[in-house]
Amino acid sequence: MPEPLLQLEAVQTHIGPYHILHGVSFGVQTGSLTMLLGRNGAGKTTTLRTIMGLWRASAGRIRFDGRDITASATPDIARAGIAYVPESMGIFTDLTVRENIVLAARSGPIDSARLDWMLGLFPALRRFWNLPAGNLSGGQKQMLAIARAIAEPRRLLLVDEPTKGLAPVMVRSMIEAFKALKEAGETVLLVEQNFYAASALGDDVLIMDDGRIVHSGRMSDLVADQSLQQRLLGLSLDAHQ
Ligand SMILES: Nc1ncnc2c1ncn2[C@@H]1O[C@H](COP(=O)(O)OP(=O)(O)OP(=O)(O)O)[C@@H](O)[C@H]1O
DSSP: OOOOSEEEEEEEEEETTEEEEEEEEEEEOTTOEEEEEOOTTSSHHHHHHHHTTSSOEEEEEEEETTEEOTTOOHHHHHHTTEEEEOTTOOOOTTSBHHHHHHHHOTTSOOOHHHHHHHHHHOHHHHHTTTSBGGGSOHHHHHHHHHHHHTSSOOSEEEEEOTTTTOOHHHHHHHHHHHHHHHHTTOOEEEEESOHHHHHHHOSEEEEEETTEEEEEEEHHHHHHOHHHHHHHHHHHOSOOO
16 A cells, blocks of 8 residues: 555644543545544544644654654645644635635635636535625535635645534535545545445544544445444444434
């Protein structure tokens, strides 16, 4: 197997006095969509924030594209090609959808082919192009946040619970958008609680519990193995649809 694009080795993270990640190790292969699952408080968001340098790993190593980024500053990690869409989304509600997207492209105007591709992934954004982003629904705001993250080509996209709180029809649109991202060859690490969405999308799956990876493998193997699901999802996912 080629060297993973992203590799965590025995990463530990403390937040103040709290020891949150207890030696997290996994790899994300180029072009794969890897699902990071686990119950509330398992450490999924902390893992994404540690990759981005928003929390500092207190031990272990994070390599991206062959480079050690464990001690890199967040802007350098972003410049290296990792985009992060936090659960809180980080969009400008007073600005229009267009302005939100234009501002996300820091190195100059977005070329029209890329813009067309992005708006093809999220057609609602085209409909509300000139409306303030604050008027969008929760799911549409989430889509805008993802569109902002991919306004410029990225090597790796980290997305925290994009389907959280969405109506089933919106979950389906989000699944379609991520399928299209996969087909375009994007590499994605996706935190999910919704097993329906996770199983529809994941190439690889990681399950976290109590700051540790308790399972890693192919999503298709997990989907096909009821007893493994029972054991792991019973352990790690309180509720899944
Ligand atoms: N700023 C903080 N200060 C102290 N503890 C924190 C802080 N942020 C997170 N934690 C703790 O770290 C643990 C892991 O939290 P994290 O948000 O990474 O979990 P998660 O798996 O993403 O959960 P969720 O699905 O609820 O978002 C939890 O016990 C949480 O209370």
